[in-house]
Amino acid sequence: MSKTTNQESIVINGGGLTSLLLAMKLSKLGYKVHIVEKSPSIGGMYNSKTYENSIVFDIGMHIYYETCDPEIDDLFYSLLPENEWVIRGDNHKDIAGIFFNNRLQTDSPYVDLRNFKDEEKKRFLADITLRLDKEYKNQYLTAQDYLLDRFGESITNEVFAKILGKLYDHSLDQLDVLGAYLVKMDRVVLYDSETMLDLMKSSKIRSRLAYPDQMTLPPYRTNTQKMIYPKRFGLEHLMAIFKQKLLDLGVEIHTNSIIENIKLDNNLVEKVSIKQQETSFELATDHLFWSTGYFSLAPLMNISLENYKFKHKSMVMVNLMVDKEPNMDLLYYFYCFDPGFSTFRVTHYANYCPGAQSNTHGYPLCVELWANELEPNTDYKALALKELRDFGVINDQHKITFAIEEKYKIGFPLPTVANIETSRKLRELVDSKNIQNLDVIGILSKDNIFFLKDTLIDAFSRISRLKVSA
Numbered sequence: 001m002s003k004t005t006n007q008e009s010i011v012i013n014g015g016g017l018t019s020l021l022l023a024m025k026l027s028k029l030g031y032k033v034h035i036v037e038k039s040p041s042i043g044g045m046y047n048s049k050t051y052e053n054s055i056v057f058d059i060g061m062h063i064y065y066e067t068c069d070p071e072i073d074d075l076f077y078s079l080l081p082e083n084e085w086v087i088r089g090d091n092h093k094d095i096a097g098i099f100f101n102n103r104l105q106t107d108s109p110y111v112d113l114r115n116f117k118d119e120e121k122k123r124f125l126a127d128i129t130l131r132l133d134k135e136y137k138n139q140y141l142t143a144q145d146y147l148l149d150r151f152g153e154s155i156t157n158e159v160f161a162k163i164l165g166k167l168y169d170h171s172l173d174q175l176d177v178l179g180a181y182l183v184k185m186d187r188v189v190l191y192d193s194e195t196m197l198d199l200m201k202s203s204k205i206r207s208r209l210a211y212p213d214q215m216t217l218p219p220y221r222t223n224t225q226k227m228i229y230p231k232r233f234g235l236e237h238l239m240a241i242f243k244q245k246l247l248d249l250g251v252e253i254h255t256n257s258i259i260e261n262i263k264l265d266n267n268l269v270e271k272v273s274i275k276q277q278e279t280s281f282e283l284a285t286d287h288l289f290w291s292t293g294y295f296s297l298a299p300l301m302n303i304s305l306e307n308y309k310f311k312h313k314s315m316v317m318v319n320l321m322v323d324k325e326p327n328m329d330l331l332y333y334f335y336c337f338d339p340g341f342s343t344f345r346v347t348h349y350a351n352y353c354p355g356a357q358s359n360t361h362g363y364p365l366c367v368e369l370w371a372n373e374l375e376p377n378t379d380y381k382a383l384a385l386k387e388l389r390d391f392g393v394i395n396d397q398h399k400i401t402f403a404i405e406e407k408y409k410i411g412f413p414l415p416t417v418a419n420i421e422t423s424r425k426l427r428e429l430v431d432s433k434n435i436q437n438l439d440v441i442g443i444l445s446k447d448n449i450f451f452l453k454d455t456l457i458d459a460f461s462r463i464s465r466l467k468v469s470a
């Protein structure tokens with residue numbers, strides 16, 4: 001839809017990457033766009049922090065994976081000249097691993113069951129085989145339903161229940177299917193490469209069993225999706241460029257600001273009141289995009305949050321520089337699936353952005369630790385280092401040249417049935433107001449919307465709802 005006359009004003013609440021790309025698109029279509037961002041900078045999770053001596057860390061692992069919609073991806077590519085991107089496809093697109101069964105799996109991100117007892121493997125295989133011809137549902141109520149349907153009781157109860165319990169502290173029947181979607185749980189490794197090459201000729205088997213070596217995986221993929229990351233490490237540099245491009249396009253960016261009131265007129269958002277530090281002002285708007293979730297929106301729609309709770313897992317990111325290459329092979333990151341560890345994920349930035357390695361300080365690593373409550377007396381740096389040694393990522397030969405812990409009070413949104421149910425109920429309540437010019441976008445704006453690829457595709461699909469200009 002193109003817009004050339006009588007510039008209509010659009011307000012986007014929240015300045016994460018979803019909002020920024022949407023703002024860029026809308027302003028190129030001719031709309032006047034305002035971004036309202038609570039914090040001092042834009043980018044949301046796609047950002048970084050600079051410490052002393054120019055040491056930089058991103059906020060955990062955040063890479064741009066193409067949406068495969070050129071309308072969206074081309075906007076992202078346009079931020080830098082082609083030679084300033086690291087662009088990788090095929091088997092190098094996403095080199096991920098897991099720590100499972102006391103081993104760092106650098107060869108596959110899928111749980112490797114090859115070291116289980118023969119009798120167990122026979123049961124696993126029998127259960128999978130029984131389900132190969134089954135028709136799968138479009139939607140599952142819980143992670144348990146999904147995994148049982150896919151793998152049967154043995155793998156679900158003996159393997160996945162323990163892993164998801166470790167990650168999210170809830171039993172499988174209390175977890176939404178999103179819990180299985182956030183980490184790779186759609187396949188398992190049961191056979192060596194040679195046998196799998198033969199078995200993989202069947203698409204049904206291929207959809208349950210994983211090839212055990214991600215670097216030599218034959219080209220079975222059906223899309224050409226690539227990962228993109230700037231050659232210069234630290235997403236804040238990219239966000240500074242993004243900000244300038246948006247300003248050049250006429251986008252107004254209100255940082256340190258929140259929307260404290262929404263004025264409605266006949267099922268339409270008419271104005272928003274914005275509080276920017278000590279001052280307040282109003283913006284008339286033709287359309288409001290809300291990217292910061294139903295919890296921040298509901299009170300402004302006179303919906304009480306009294307009976308609604310949403311549990312997050314608190315998060316501590318320990319950012320470390322190690323003087324020698326960490327022992328992670330080619331992995332960009334790995335998840336820890338074994339009980340007894342606080343680590344959720346470890347990211348080795350230099351493996352996808354070689355520019356992250358510093359001649360003076362070495363290699364940046366981020367250990368994401370999850371805690372139910374942030375404990376003031378826990379030494380998270382010491383905990384991260386101990387777990388890195390247990391994983392074999394560092395040893396006595398490695399020296400730590402820099403270490404800092406960053407605590408995030410509101411951390412990871414737990415993929416529980418209760419949380420998803422709460423999101424659905426709030427969504428229904430907001431929808432029941434039938435506001436014609438309001439769209440909620442971003443994480444959990446709909447079921448299973450979490451990764452950037454999903455938030456972007458969903459947000460861009462809403463553009464067609466905008467009023468066409470006269």
Ligand SMILES: Cc1cc2nc3c(=O)[nH]c(=O)nc-3n(C[C@H](O)[C@H](O)[C@H](O)COP(=O)(O)OP(=O)(O)OC[C@H]3O[C@@H](n4cnc5c(N)ncnc54)[C@H](O)[C@@H]3O)c2cc1C
Pocket residue numbers: 013014015016017018019036037038039041042043044045046060061062063257258259291292296315411412413441442443450451452453455
């Ligand atoms: C811990 C964690 C790990 C993740 N790992 C991955 C991953 O590995 N791969 C992946 O693809 N995705 C991952 N994601 C999801 C990914 O971060 C999001 O899909 C992506 O950032 C897009 O989110 P967004 O643009 O909607 O919002 P965000 O990046 O969350 O940005 C929201 C913005 O809104 C601002 N804001 C919040 N509240 C308000 C308010 N009331 N008013 C104004 N502004 C406000 C925030 O300051 C922030 O700038 C992860 C998310 C989390 C939380």
